[in-house]
Amino acid sequence: MSDEQTTHFGYEKVDVKDKARRVAGVFHSVAAKYDIMNDVMSGGIHRIWKQFTIELSGVRPGHKVLDIAGGTGDLTKKFSRIVGPTGQVVLADINESMLNVGRDKLIDSGVAGNVVYTQADAQYLPFPDNTFDCITIAFGLRNVTDKDLAIASMLRVLKPGGRLLILEFTKPQNALVEKAYDFYSFKILPTMGQIIAQDADSYRYLAESIRMHPDQETLKGMMDAAGFAQTKYHNMTGGIVALHTGIKP
Incomplete structure (x- = not known):
């Protein structure tokens, strides 16, 4: 198998065509406990990170916002209040389980x-050119197979x-x-995943995908x-x- 046909799933080398399926399996597995795990894993600090993202977004009433890999909707909820009745927020996620939650x-x-709500792949966004005033992707890009393709797709649909x-x-x-972060990620996190979500392997993958x-x-x-x-x-x-x-530009 040549490098052009393979990519990384955590530390494992897999066929490019297989990565999306493997990532989907992770998020189908963790969707129901995703919010709880986020709070436990970060000690709630993820809320501060997301609030900073909102503050730097420049989003105003009437804007159209795309929240890619929006998962359980933390950013979408905040953007919905900001854009108001004349604006729109599209919550997009490739994973049906996450989108439903x-x-x-x-x-x-x-x-x-x-x-x-739109089930969509960040690499092939199903929107016309020049559609959105703002696009966010929070904790999702590392799971995309071809990150360059996804970034180009985001550029295309931005105004x-x-x-x-x-x-x-x-x-x-x-x-x-x-x-300290490595110790936490590889020793503590999978154990927490097993206790809370009954899934150590998915959280081991998430730690590897960060690296x-x-x-x-x-x-x-x-x-x-x-x-x-x-x-x-x-x-x-x-x-x-x-x-x-x-x-x-």
Whole structure:
């Protein structure tokens, strides 16, 4: 099997055509416990990371927003309130189980009129060119098979002047933090996954997928290469997470 036909599923090399199926299996498995695990894994800090993303988005009433890999709808819920009745938020996820959990959660919390749900692959977004004022993808890009293809797809469907925000786990900036983070990710996290979600393997994959994700400068370079302007990133929590932003010229 040549490198052109293979990609990484965590630390494992798999056929490109098989990665999407394997990732789907992970998220079908964890969907029901996803929110609980997020809070437990991050000590609730993921809410601060997401709020920072909202604040840097520049989204205003009447805007059209695409929340890719939107999962259980944390960002969508906040954007729905901001864009108001004249705006629209599209919650997109490739995984039907995650999309169903997100839709049920948002409807139960009273979010309805300005949110649309779409099962979509980030690499092949099913929207016309120049559709959205803002696109977010939070903790989803590392699971995409061809990240360059996905970033180009996002650029295509953004309006000129529109903003992309990529929130993702990345490389800690301090060696001690990195060592502690590795211990937590590979020793503690799978055990927590087993106890809470009865699934250690999926959380072991998620830890591995973080390590295989491009570091901050590499991802910025990928956004530059795709054609984004004014690209930058903001490290949070010692670089465990970074928010990358870019504008469509």
